[in-house]
Amino acid sequence: MFASIPELRLCAAVVAVGALSLGCGDDAAASGDGGASDSAARDSTTDDSGTLPDASMYTGMNPDTDCPGRLAPVEPAGRVEVVGDGTAASCSEDALHAAATALNGAEGGGTLTFDCAGEHTIALTRSLFVSNTMILDGGGDITLSGGGAVRVIEVDHHVDFVVQRLTVRGGYVAAGSENESGAGLLHPWFGTLRAIDVTFDDNHSASEANDVGGGAIYAGGLTEAVLSGCTFTNNSGSTGGGVLSRSTNLRVVDNVFFNNSATTYAESGQYGNGGGLYIDRMWLDDPIDFSICGTVFDGNHAKVHGSAFFSYNLEGTGAVFDRCTFRDNDMAGSPGGGTGTVYHEGVPLLLINSTMSGNSTGEHAGGLFLGGGTDAQIANCTFEGNETPGNAGALWAGNGRVQVTHSTFAHNRADYGPVIFKGMSGNVRLTNVIMSDNGTDNEFSALACHATFDDGGGNVQWPATKNNGNPDNPCTESVLFADPRLEALADNGGPTETMALPAGSPALDLATECSEYDQRGTARTVPCDPGAYEHPL
Template structure:
């Protein structure tokens, strides 16, 4: 998918000239003093690459980041993160040359993808293998072979390695079939990479039963790279009906394919794995699980994986839990979605009759089915993932019966899709979004998310600088959601619907049919003079909310109220920054009218700071 233009770069450049402008990322020093910079140069003499040109990056706290190549660089002091572009750094230090971004010295996020701190307490921990004799290798890299690994997995319950002091890569010529009749642990000790060489899937664990097997495959402290699932049973496009489904029926799970077995991934890395594409059902660039009672991922990193759907992970009828993990630069590269009926009536389909589309949903994680249970995402980061259709980062369709989904203390930044830049979630009841931040996500419509038939409970969360480029809802698109939902202490700032006349509702589009309390809508703008700039045509219900500005950015007409009885006042919000806590936030100034204007707030704010619940600050930050 061609990336859309990003007008929010102009917003970055305006930080120093418009103190109250809604900003995506805080530039805490727009022009550092010479003496301060000299002190930094003296103290920090090394630089580490954190992004290539065009990518987003994240940094811990406030750091000095430079942009350029060779001996030509521009430097900025950055809080939280930014984008490796000339727009962000307000110039091009070396025209016509591929550039990168580097951070001074060593910091927590000094790498091409961000790291996730141990924010949430996971339900599982690594298996203690310290007393297990190594089953692969005799102390040298040469002794750690594919044959030795195959033998160990076939004959041992716990597989560990003795390959010497330095990291080792074991290249695989074909998939290793993991036994399904017992629990198996594979522990790489932070030194082992299993490499599919871009030719073969790495591990396969398949039973023909359905959601019945309690045996567990645990992968811990190991890297799985360049696995490839080859597609089979290809269905060609129908020249008479382009809506008919086409593509591969099989070829899921580029690194790991699991069916009817539990999978636990702890402190592992999956990079550059590929599932087959295109296809309406196939996917899971790194991991695919079908009919599994549990897939739990903790403290792991997924980067550069791709597949028709679920660029990193695809779960079908499988329970999913994701803790303290990073998903960056994964891609769902199918096209046309996956749907039944309508224009696809009469089509033979790939997986079933009357099927349309060839995938492209869920850049990082895709989940669907009718028998899976609650899904939890906690303390995780989704950065720069992309989908050609729905959900740049995370998609879930809970078929038939609604189920619970929880997104807690997580960051969604710079993800892109046609619809739902970060999220597309359907039939989640309840859908709890708590203490999470959505920033710089882009889609044609629903810049951050589209919610369909969900019971929303959005609390202490921030939507900043998301964009709808050719549709409605710079931040959120709401469709047919449960009126029993609620939104409480949420900050919407600097979101855009930038398509021009006819494109509106920069913060919330659709039906706002549930109450909103203690929330702020600040500087969410469109380029349309005739329609509501920030929210829906019909104001929602609620209390103790604040909106700004009073008039539309184009044409100057009075803007429609987001919520009945809302107060118009400049909230004096700061830029998105690291203000403490696990996710970036936009803090109000000491003189902000938001302070003390809220009532019945949650006991703590988005950062975890305690509140006076009876007289608290409007928005996500106390």
């Protein structure tokens, strides 16, 4: 009998796995040494032409994610300092530092805003320093630029800091600096951070040392950090190309991570992880359960683990990924090949309503890697076109207990286990899963599953024969070998792409134990369909 994974909890609200719902405590409308060369750090996120990719496609977020915990901009509080008098010339670096100094010395801190006659960039020759409670509000018009020479924002210890409606661009921290992380924003210990509707672009931490990085943000030992509606593009660091979060209670809602890079390679696991986002545990004294919702990881790069996302998290009772997209992330240039587009190890994982597509690694786990004995529940998810030359094209289940329900696996490739690979002591149970047109170049390997897993019923597998003409290994004992005739990955409604079942598919109405909704949030009918997509009546 497959032992059920303990119920996961998020933000003091229960995550009901059976109903595949997600709750969060905040109202949605609530307010080491070494050296990389400068050129290597700056060029790590450029395309073949040597220029930064255009990030304009990510100027807005999908309004239909409906994720809990999305933050509205915070209203001004405390003393208010305004940079500028309505002219661009008045919005100088000196005026910015003067306003920040005034708030740093004010009792209770305050709010820093701008009046610069529209869009304006302030070029910095030294970092903006924040040592008191502050709301930094760019109003959607202001860019603070480090010019590729200095860190943009540095926050002192024990500070509550909100940054919103601002662009942080061109931050740079040289190897050997006192603090080598956080070229865009450094918040090193204690206090809180809320980043709301902020763009972090082209920020680079140059050090090749272990456990440093966070090209855009370094958050260390914070009791709360919330990233809400932010865009992270073209940032890099040794580890955590976009964000490096260490011992911090982090929540991530409706963000985009595009073309960020974890740049350093070493055989130690402390380098080159998390091209977009790297997490090393929650706040140790009072940990919450990590949650990420409505977030896109597109075209990020790493050298060791987690081209898009890396998490090593032992605190709390679970981690929840909901309504997320991971596409076209890779391990390009990794000497060791790299493992996992998403690497998660530690607390049980709940992965729901999400899509992993077009990702690749050079060693193992083209899609999701579950480290050690990590338990997981995966429901209403699509894994399409992920590949690796080693084991586990879509899912490395490790040695934990993994339940996969109402999910679709198509066009994934690996030498061994193109759909799922598990360790010797692992336990995998499949219920209402479609596995179609996955493959391998190895004529002796199974086209989907290297082992026969626990059977929850309602599973469909195709094709039925290996490359050498022998019968393929059944993923479960009662699996139906039939072509489900899946349509191409597309926007079929909802916040993530899915693969539709056409009329006449032999997979229609074959599912057991129907979930209430499919991946798109569309109500399932009874009898219902296997896979992540419910065909309309």
